[in-house]
Amino acid sequence: MSEFQGVWVFSESRDLMLELLGKGSELAKKLRVELTAVLMGRNVKDQAGRLIEHGADKVYMVADPALERFYIEPYTSALAQLVQQHKPEILLIGSTRRGRAMAPRLATRLETGCVPDCTELSIEDGRLVMSRMVYGGNALAKEICRVKPQIATVPPRVFQKLESRGRKGQVVEVDIKPEKSGTEVVETREIEAAKVKVEEAKVIVAGGRGVEKKEDFRILEDLAEILGGQIGNSRPLAEDRKWFTEWIGLSGHKVRPMLYVACGISGVIQHVAGIRDSQVIVAINKDAEAPILEVADYIVVGDLYEIVPALSSVLRRLLKGG
Amino acid sequence: MPTIIVCLKQALDVAELKVDSTTQRVLTANAPRKISDFDKNALEEAVKLKEKLGGEVITVTVGSEKAKMVLKEALAMGTDRAYLLSDPSFEHSDTLAISYILAEGIKKLGSYDLILCGEASIDSYSGQVGPRLAERLQLPQITYVRALSLNGDTVVAERTLENCYETIKTKTPVLATVTKEINEPRIPSLMAIMKASKKEIITWSAEDLKVAKTRVGIDGSAIQIMNVLAPKMDRKRIVLEADTVKGVAEKLAKALINEGVGGR
Ligand SMILES: Cc1cc2nc3c(=O)[nH]c(=O)nc-3n(C[C@H](O)[C@H](O)[C@H](O)COP(=O)(O)OP(=O)(O)OC[C@H]3O[C@@H](n4cnc5c(N)ncnc54)[C@H](O)[C@@H]3O)c2cc1C
Numbered sequence: 098m099s100e101f102q103g104v105w106v107f108s109e110s111r112d113l114m115l116e117l118l119g120k121g122s123e124l125a126k127k128l129r130v131e132l133t134a135v136l137m138g139r140n141v142k143d144q145a146g147r148l149i150e151h152g153a154d155k156v157y158m159v160a161d162p163a164l165e166r167f168y169i170e171p172y173t174s175a176l177a178q179l180v181q182q183h184k185p186e187i188l189l190i191g192s193t194r195r196g197r198a199m200a201p202r203l204a205t206r207l208e209t210g211c212v213p214d215c216t217e218l219s220i221e222d223g224r225l226v227m228s229r230m231v232y233g234g235n236a237l238a239k240e241i242c243r244v245k246p247q248i249a250t251v252p253p254r255v256f257q258k259l260e261s262r263g264r265k266g267q268v269v270e271v272d273i274k275p276e277k278s279g280t281e282v283v284e285t286r287e288i289e290a291a292k293v294k295v296e297e298a299k300v301i302v303a304g305g306r307g308v309e310k311k312e313d314f315r316i317l318e319d320l321a322e323i324l325g326g327q328i329g330n331s332r333p334l335a336e337d338r339k340w341f342t343e344w345i346g347l348s349g350h351k352v353r354p355m356l357y358v359a360c361g362i363s364g365v366i367q368h369v370a371g372i373r374d375s376q377v378i379v380a381i382n383k384d385a386e387a388p389i390l391e392v393a394d395y396i397v398v399g400d401l402y403e404i405v406p407a408l409s410s411v412l413r414r415l416l417k418g419g
Numbered sequence: 420m421p422t423i424i425v426c427l428k429q430a431l432d433v434a435e436l437k438v439d440s441t442t443q444r445v446l447t448a449n450a451p452r453k454i455s456d457f458d459k460n461a462l463e464e465a466v467k468l469k470e471k472l473g474g475e476v477i478t479v480t481v482g483s484e485k486a487k488m489v490l491k492e493a494l495a496m497g498t499d500r501a502y503l504l505s506d507p508s509f510e511h512s513d514t515l516a517i518s519y520i521l522a523e524g525i526k527k528l529g530s531y532d533l534i535l536c537g538e539a540s541i542d543s544y545s546g547q548v549g550p551r552l553a554e555r556l557q558l559p560q561i562t563y564v565r566a567l568s569l570n571g572d573t574v575v576a577e578r579t580l581e582n583c584y585e586t587i588k589t590k591t592p593v594l595a596t597v598t599k600e601i602n603e604p605r606i607p608s609l610m611a612i613m614k615a616s617k618k619e620i621i622t623w624s625a626e627d628l629k630v631a632k633t634r635v636g637i638d639g640s641a642i643q644i645m646n647v648l649a650p651k652m653d654r655k656r657i658v659l660e661a662d663t664v665k666g667v668a669e670k671l672a673k674a675l676i677n678e679g680v681g682g683r
């Protein structure tokens with residue numbers, strides 16, 4: 098039997114931690130090993146029970162003032178020490194921006210590989226097979242890690258958490274001295290959060306650079322409201338125009354709504370990478386050559402400023418009638 | 420005056436990739452390559468800092484002979500010294516091995532204040548090389564930086580997280596990875612391009628770097644790729660047309676209702 102054993106999960110995001118436990122428990126069952134959650138923070142005792150309820154057989158708890166805020170070095174060093182002591186074969190890390198910054202640093206300390214943003218994980222011949230998008234979204238790569246622990250990062254809302262029911266498990270408090278942080282956060286500015294997570298929306302009406310002014314999103318919002326959905330946007334509207342702070346696509350949220358309406362979005366590969374799993378895609382674009390048309394189910398070549406309000410008014414009438 | 424090192428990757432131009440429709444394989448062999456998008460932002464930031472504070476900008480890339488092309492472009496954009504870390508044994512290195520090669524190259528360069536990388540590379544979009552390099556060089560790291568300032572040995576950076584912007588303070592040396600938001604990369608003038616073409620690119624081999632052969636290439640990589648396939652896109656691609664906007668809207672609305680939209 099290999100020296101390395103067990104499936105571990107860690108995320109500083111509580112929701113994502115539960116999703117990792119959901120997938121982790123499936124992997125652990127297949128390998129017939131324990132599922133362990135690593136809980137780090139200053140005062141985290143009250144969270145351990147919830148992790149057990151959602152599937153953890155064991156919780157390693159590291160409580161230290163140095164872990165109050167998420168800093169790279171203390172978190173990396175605490176997790177690295179635990180891994181070196183107990184040698185799990187698989188480690189799943191939540192792919193938040195913090196997790197994505199920590200996982201490769203940890204993997205380097207452990208001289209192992211890390212596959213980022215996995216959307217599929219399975220066990221084949223006792224090994225973890227990890228799938229993720231590459232080439233900007235042009236392809237899906239299946240990869241394995243020859244070294245243990247095998248590390249994968251997992252984005253939010255890809256896997257489901259288990260229902261909470263009277264599971265039993267063990268909480269182990271560990272005494273580890275985290276390294277000091279080399280950086281200091283001197284200020285944080287909160288970003289206003291969307292009401293519904295875009296990954297959970299059934300309908301998304303998304304705008305791109307074809308929308309000229311932020312106020313014009315009103316017409317997209319109007320359509321979204323009629324369809325019981327919400328709005329979304331491409332990356333330049335966040336980064337170049339600063340209208341939003343989030344976006345849909347390869348480097349943003351990956352969505353899978355029933356209906357995705359792309360208004361004034363060209364459909365460059367990195368945007369399409371985030372909407373591939375939509376059931377129905379509608380493209381409204383005034384350019385008959387726009388790449389978005391290649392990946393759409395229904396195509397309207399025209400001005401979004403005319404089409405979208407007209408669609409809203411027809412739908413309002415038809416849906417009210419039915 | 421600061422010494423700033425920029426790590427550039429010659430990446431596949433993903434917008435130009437073609438797929439073999441029978442095998443679903445992506446044809447990468449002769450696909451065009453370019454400087455990975457966000458690496459240009461990293462370089463622009465370095466050159467801007469140099470223009471303000473003086474000092475030197477050094478660019479480093481791990482790649483084949485072909486990667487000289489991106490270093491030429493980097494020289495035209497304002498790089499002072501360009502290094503190509505290249506050896507047949509480096510081929511097929513994963514991020515574990517690339518970060519090792521880069522770290523050895525950077526150690527050979529001597530002292531520095533700031534290392535800049537892109538948020539992630541356009542072809543692999545892994546975002547790993549920056550943090551891995553920071554670990555190997557025992558530096559603090561700041562990822563997803565949208566604004567950066569350097570004042571003496573103090574670095575202040577603003578980074579974007581999912582729910583907040585964080586302003587981070589630290590001392591040099593430090594490694595930062597930047598997003599597109601940080602600046603608009605310059606387009607070098609013809610003159611700058613001509614001047615750059617005369618500048619030397621220094622190539623360091625495995626031997627020059629004294630890297631262990633077991634730690635580079637396939638042998639030194641932890642990740643093994645089983646396959647890479649383009650997903651099949653089965654979309655209907657129905658073009659809706661009518662004489663009037665209202666007519667098109669009617670057609671689209673009906674199509675959507677047929678798809679079950681608006682059903683309770
Ligand atoms: C590594 C990397 C990661 C990236 N990740 C993402 C990502 O996650 N998400 C993302 O979105 N982008 C991402 N990008 C950026 C991406 O490459 C594109 O630049 C971006 O998606 C383009 O946004 P857009 O379609 O809104 O703008 P444009 O490409 O400018 O398209 C605007 C479209 O609007 C149409 N239009 C204009 N006016 C009208 C009108 N009145 N009516 C109808 N149509 C109109 C035009 O015909 C055009 O097709 C990434 C890039 C890189 C390099």
Ligand SMILES: Nc1ncnc2c1ncn2[C@@H]1O[C@H](COP(=O)(O)O)[C@@H](O)[C@H]1O
Pocket residue numbers: 426427428429455457458461479480481482514517521535536537538539540541543544545546547548549
């Ligand atoms: N071969 C390379 N040579 C130099 N720098 C690289 C190389 N690969 C990646 N990088 C740097 O690391 C960043 C992240 O790359 P990646 O981990 O591939 O997403 C890039 O934006 C570059 O700054």
